[in-house]
Amino acid sequence: MSKLPHFTKTPMQMAFQYTLFLSFFYVLYKFFDINAPKGSEFISYIIPTVMTNVILIVFPILFVFFYFKDSSTIEDMKETFSNKNNTQINELNNQDMLREYHGMLKDGVITQEEYDNIKKKYLKDVHKNI
Numbered sequence: 633m634s635k636l637p638h639f640t641k642t643p644m645q646m647a648f649q650y651t652l653f654l655s656f657f658y659v660l661y662k663f664f665d666i667n668a669p670k671g672s673e674f675i676s677y678i679i680p681t682v683m684t685n686v687i688l689i690v691f692p693i694l695f696v697f698f699y700f701k702d703s704s705t706i707e708d709m710k711e712t713f714s715n716k717n718n719t720q721i722n723e724l725n726n727q728d729m730l731r732e733y734h735g736m737l738k739d740g741v742i743t744q745e746e747y748d749n750i751k752k753k754y755l756k757d758v759h760k761n762i
Contacts, residue, residue: 643698651691655682726754 641649659678662668669677730751737747 643695643701646698647691647695650694651687654690655686658682658686730754 659682662678662681663674668674733742733747733750736742737744742750
């Protein structure tokens with residue numbers, strides 16, 4: 633007997649599925665509500681109600697829930713932001729160091745050749761981090 637393939641659902645698909653499920657039960661709940669309009673008026677009443685109460689509120693909440701349910705997603709985001717911040721900090725540190733060495737060049741503390749070698753080193757580090 634062959635097994636059916638396992639399909640993984642995306643957070644968007646999961647949120648959409650649960651939103652449809654909740655919408656169905658919300659319509660049933662309102663259908664049996666004593667104060668809800670009856671007959672053809674019910675359709676014009678229920679569509680905006682479902683749109684505002686379920687789809688515009690529940691769907692985004694479910695999407696966020698399913699998106700962040702997997703802890704690896706949060707860890708990936710933390711790692712991405714951390715790497716980006718570290719790269720930016722390194723670039724700023726390299727720029728500050730080059731400014732200091734340029735000031736030392738102007739003051740005559742180091743030679744032009746030494747400054748050029750230092751500049752090549754820091755620029756190589758900047759391009760390596762990009």
